[in-house]
Amino acid sequence: MSNLTVRQLAEVVGIPVDRLLTQLEEAGLPKSGADDELADAEKMQLLSYLRQSHGKGQAVVAEPKKVTLKRRTVSELKQGGAPGQGAKVVSVEVRKQRTYVKRSELPESGDKLAEIEKAQQELEEKQRALEAEAQEAQRRREQEAAAAAAKKAEEAAAQSEAASKAEEVAPPVVETPPVEPVAPPPPAAAPPKVSQPAPAPAAPKEADPRKSEPARPGKKKPAEYGKSRVELRESESALLASKRAGLKKKKGRGSDAGLPEQRHGFERPTAPMVHEVNVPEAITVADLAQRMSVKGVEVVKALLKMGVMATINQTIDQDTAAIVVTEMGHVPKLQSEDDLEAEIFAGVEEADAEQLPRAPVVTIMGHVDHGKTSLLDYIRKSRVAAGEAGGITQHIGAYQVKTDHGAVTFLDTPGHAAFTAMRARGAKITDIVVLVVAADDGVMPQTKEAVEHARAAGVPLVVALNKMDKQGADPDRVKQELVALEVVPEEWGGDTQFVPVSAKTGSGVPDLIEAILIQSEVLELKAPVSVAAGGVVLESKLEKGRGPVADVLVQRGLLKKGDFVLCGKEFGRVRAMFDENGKPAKDAGPCVPVEILGLSGAPNAGDEFVVVADERKAREIATQREERSRASALAAQQAAKLGDVFERLEASAGSVDLNLIVKADVQGSLEALRGALSELSGAKVRVRVISGGVGGITESDANLALASNAIVIGFNVRADAGARKLIEEKGIDLHYYSVIYHAIDEIKKAITGLMAPEYKEQIVGIAEVREVFRHPKFGDIAGCLVLEGYVKRSLPIRVLRNNVVIFEGQLESLRRFKDDVNEVKSGMECGIGVKDYNNVKAGDQIEVFERIEVTPTQ
Template structure:
């Protein structure tokens, strides 16, 4: 809110500061100086006081009527000149609702009328005196202005209809020295203004501006002469109806009148600084921030530079930085909740109703090849494991089964290390975790990860020790290893149930289901089937012919065909509901996994979904989330580039393997991206140019060609046009169905991009026994080869007392008089060292070779 002082208030009401302070003092307000603040309550107190001073009843605004009467007369003076005088009378009548007090009101009215008549008589006498003085002064002025008689006589014939000559009339009245001014048409309109108090005959008061009597200070200011418009050098007789004619005439007088009017009513630059209330979202560009503060962008950049932050006009800054800039520039801050539309829509959903018991959602977790899917296969009496690539689970499977003890919904998460993120999502969407550990293998790295995910999600565990009928099974060893991970069985004083099972014979399956349902009874799981559907996205993929297919787990309420679903950045109307067997159903209640068709995209696995009633609002929220996601991603990338601009200077260039990655489902895509980016080092890295769900298209191939990337297809294939383009341009395309095959190939490719290590291998050593001088080769060292083989074309080092004193190459290698390429151990030879003549007896000449050793990740 803008703070007002006494000085600012005086400018707004057009009243001197001293007079305003006097009135505030009479009204009982504490202000005594012009720079003191005035609150809204104090302004209202002052207004009520002024109304009471002028006889206005604050409660009678709607029951008051004012009648006005105007009488015009002409006063003639010596010299044949006359002045038109207008006299206005006003009476105010108030409607009363109380009939019992009618007589008293009549008496008061008669009293007020008598007082008004007495006052009017006094005013009439004062008016006559003023008119007499005005006539005398007008005659005197007429004699002194004889040189302008021709112009003045021409102006006598001018007749106007409106009230545009206010300033000229007031100037004449001021120049003749009248005790009271002649009432002008502009002053007659004064009572109609909202700030003009109504006349009340009950309390006689000084006549306000526009009425005959004591003049207002602002009227005296308007009476000051303005150049040639001064009545002293213009005319001595004025017709009060000449205003419009002066405005319409084309002469100098009309143009000067227009100029004076423009100067009086033109725009004036505010003297006080404007304080803006700046609304700030989560992020804002410098240009938008400057616009909100009504300043130039260069000023905002200058302030940020002084604060130690360098920014450009189009750079996005966060809310905290923008707050500091706004406060530094003297404005106030107001935070905007950008999620208001989203929050309002979510808050409007009613999840209240009659709660009933629901089935538990169970996630099966554990190490690869420990029998998780085989265990569920026996429970479902289907053959899921046989259809999986490489014998491992590639996706999160979601299905529910009816058991003699009740219904249970299962989530089967992969056990491979690459699916850490998928297992984490499975733990967050579940009520109970079945931790599978093979009796013949024990606790493995992924088993420990599953324990950590379950604890992070704060869900209870039931341990299933599989393969108990296999030779070499050791249940006690498994229990000891799990106790080391703080997973203590009940029989050992812990709170976790341990059940030994076999997926082949079915041993312990019933006990495992009983343990799960017992744990569910302790949790007291419940849901409201009558509420709108709500849950999590388990998986999502693109299907040719059906579009986006999302696997949802309903956690509360009921999801029906035709509902409008908002899931993360995507939304759509449910066109079809399918159970885990592909059978069409009409609805899905709590704890039921279901596939839906109709979303406008593939939401990320793990996103929450809700059913909303208004499709327009759902689309608005989805578009808002997408825009916010793009802004945050762009700001992060831009910030990273700026922050790393100088830090990357001087470093060796990082070798990059560009990849276009397409997968069949969203969960596998996320796991692949995480696994490939984990291979990055300081020297080599994997750059995911593009990733998505669905088949490989010609657009993907074009992008791979432009970015010199390799295309990886995980359980997807390229269409016909894409195949033709890939073959024509010789693009590297590889298909995979098992995730760790991709990881191994990429690791091998990155290893080939690493700079090889350089190692020195000593080939042979010769000891100097004597030194000879040759007229052709100079100094020759007679040597005995004591280790390895001495080669003619390899590098050498000269050692003295086992310290290297020279490094170079051989100039000659001879056996007797013959030049040779190599001399083996135990043989004598003559060695000439190139560009070195300080060889002495006892030195050693070491022959070595530098070889490159390939590095691996």
């Protein structure tokens, strides 16, 4: 029954609401209004009051003890009739009835259940008493039968003894035919009572009746009659012992003759076994128990005594595990994470292994559409460029080209970003960088970045002036622009080779290969072959039907099909191996790129792989690497911090390099910053601006900062979405400035270790302008969508166009539809009026920030 209001109950009963309120108040249920609800208990209380007031006494509401439900269904059943007649329809009526009895009325509940249980107990007690009486009667009968049998046996023995004595002293018998001698029968013709089998006649009740078998006629000697069961067993044991002794004394049988001794091979140790247990930095309880050769429950009990609650599958730290091992009587041997890797890699790299010349690994870099892939396509005589989407390289490709002067391994990258990202992971795979520059286009932004990335990696450059066959090609202009980037050709007194080529006609390509080989000879590239194979992962992917596929470059040794490989956090056996043309390969030597299948997962680009012999240890190392990577995902790659420069200076005995990446809004500001920051270099700190550019901070800048351990400085520019994500994940130090001397002073204070409390700008929200409306009072109103954070009226703002600051000021107004608001959160639309600025356009971004005081810590 659901709750009703006073008004609803009055309508149901059919009385006015005022009268019902009066009755409720008299019944002790005061209600303030007609909309108050009445519970079921209050309704029953009102009903009891009304019954008493009408003289019916206390209302007794009898609850039903059982409920019967009836259901009736009618259906039709069609039956086929005679030919030519219609089907016969029969109505079928089904009636069902189900009765529900209250639980307290069931015989199994309440007092009835207790009575039933009591009766059952009495019945069981009676049954037990009857069984005891029957057993006692059976025992008495057995005792009486045993006593009678013993008595009969004694009488028979006495008669037998008397008969034997009578035969010894009997006088000779006179032969008188009519008279027969009255002599006792001889022992062989004993009475039937004696010849009948007697099953241990004197056996007591305590003897096991199943072990006392009755003696069969003719099996026992006459002298054995009358012996007790104990005597018989003793005689049988003596006979068995004599037989065993006789068998052992037989010639040629030795100690193995006779009945073999029933002994097992296990012998209990006289002293406890003490093991030396290797304890890593983290180990499960089950693994620790296995290393100590005990059950996991014993280790869990030992942990409980120490106050540590751990299950058998839980991981415990090294200190706790060492204490448990000591408490259980074993010797712990602490093992660090690197001990296992040092053990498994002990025989991988041999210092005295023979070093043989190897092919150079060349990376092709340059600006978009300057002919990188087309040049490589001409070199290796294939049509890779024709199969690429839009003529742009979509993945890292590695190819080995065999020329008349030797083999060269080329890496064709989508750009310098992948090259730097791999180098940031610690992979050093490139020996020479070929910078492709279009002679008719000149130096472009990505050309500058490629030069900076190659210089930061310390890799020599070979410049290929492509598209020399086109009209308008001006190699001298390209050389002058590259000289501005400190890339000076050899004919101008520098150390960089410049080779004019044409990827379309093929002119100059042999000269380019010769220049690469000359550069490789200068580097004296060698690699060991008689060691375990190893190298680096270029790229990996998951393919349907093939599983994890890894493109690897062998750097040492000889990789064979079937080798067990440890690759970063993955491991597995090389099930198949293919070359760059997709053909199966059995082995691969140094500087040979191959594609391998069989790993447990897809490794990261830049991970090193090595062939190992112990699969179990390789699995354990992969597991440790996975746990370490998961535990310290953000701390794996630590970028430099501006506030740590003074600490680095104190820790270093020599000088410290402070690498900077500067991005500015205009070229003039960039040059001014570059010059001012370079002048801060001293005897102990060298300030190096390794990269600079105009425009927003990109993901490529963040990758370069991560690889070069550099600090990123943005002057009136901001990082795009990809760069912001990478900066937050890797912890790259990023600083925004709008005044040049602020940046100079902060870096100078960082160098001298005198960084005082400062005000740092923190971006709290970004709104994108979707449409601009004209207002007669406020001017241009920007219809915006808040993308990140929130927009607050009291905070300062900046207007960004293409990630470049074009205005800094305050908000004039902030509205949601027609209402003035103080704050608008992410995902909501709003109207923003910028104070003293009416040049907002669709696509601009409004950045809301606040200045907070930060006290740097040393």
